[in-house]
Amino acid sequence: AQKVTQAQTEISVVEKEDVTLDCVYETRDTTYYLFWYKQPPSGELVFLIRRNSFDEQNEISGRYSWNFQKSTSSFNFTITASQVVDSAVYFCALSAGYGGSQGNLIFGKGTKLSVKP
Amino acid sequence: NAGVTQTPKFRVLKTGQSMTLLCAQDMNHEYMYWYRQDPGMGLRLIHYSVGEGTTAKGEVPDGYNVSRLKKQNFLLGLESAAPSQTSVYFCASSYEGQPNSGLVPETQYFGPGTRLLVL
Numbered sequence: 001a002q003k004v005t006q007a008q009t010e011i012s013v014v015e016k017e018d019v020t021l022d023c024v025y026e027t028r029d030t031t032y033y034l035f036w037y038k039q040p041p042s043g044e045l046v047f048l049i050r051r052n053s054f055d056e057q058n059e060i061s062g063r064y065s066w067n068f069q070k071s072t073s074s075f076n077f078t079i080t081a082s083q084v085v086d087s088a089v090y091f092c093a094l095s096a097g098y099g100g101s102q103g104n105l106i107f108g109k110g111t112k113l114s115v116k117p
Numbered sequence: 118n119a120g121v122t123q124t125p126k127f128r129v130l131k132t133g134q135s136m137t138l139l140c141a142q143d144m145n146h147e148y149m150y151w152y153r154q155d156p157g158m159g160l161r162l163i164h165y166s167v168g169e170g171t172t173a174k175g176e177v178p179d180g181y182n183v184s185r186l187k188k189q190n191f192l193l194g195l196e197s198a199a200p201s202q203t204s205v206y207f208c209a210s211s212y213e214g215q216p217n218s219g220l221v222p223e224t225q226y227f228g229p230g231t232r233l234l235v236l
Contacts, residue, residue: 004159009157035225037227043205043229043230044227044229044230045160045207045209045227045230047224047225047226047227050224091159091160093160104150104162104165104175105150105160105162105209105225107159107160107161108159109157109159110159
């Protein structure tokens with residue numbers, strides 16, 4: 001079975017604080033992909049990053065960074081020096097399996113981040 | 118490029134009524150998906166399509182039907198709406214390799230969503 005767990009339902013921080021959003025996944029497949037999406041209050045889903053199971057190198061994009069650790073089945077997302085515009089619901093998702101289910105995304109339930117000024 | 122568009126943006130139905138949600142993409146993507154988003158549940162896959170003329174069931178297909186008559190369009194139908202189908206519906210599309218080829222699944226890009234209220 002494939003599963004994504006985002007244990008943090010809601011997080012509230014003050015602007016300029018660093019914040020880490022946790023994501024733990026389960027899959028029996030050796031080839032899989034992990035994603036993070038952002039859903040701002042306006043409701044659309046914005047793609048942030050994709051990481052494949054063979055690449056454990058951490059990635060940094062501006063204030064965003066991602067820590068992928070296969071040993072703990074985790075793909076955590078850190079926002080450095082948070083800003084009010086970072087307030088959103090963040091979803092972690094897993095894509096695994098081939099054939100008919102190729103590419104289907106399994107989403108976590110999301111973490112709502114509130115950044116207060 | 119408009120990307121992925123959804124029609125309508127918002128709709129109110131009475132129990133038992135039918136309707137069709139339209140998803141269109143102009144990226145020439147092969148794969149298209151319909152998800153529903155409910156509070157505290159994340160997104161759950163309803164149906165998906167790996168190409169024109171083909172559809173398959175996702176995690177929560179009951180009460181919905183889909184059609185993919187044209188590559189760029191993916192229709193989601195509710196034949197007899199129920200209050201449990203009150204939700205926000207998202208369509209997505211992606212470029213995918215051939216099934217069973219082991220090729221990399223590409224990123225799914227989402228439409229803006231359709232908010233459906235069934236009374």
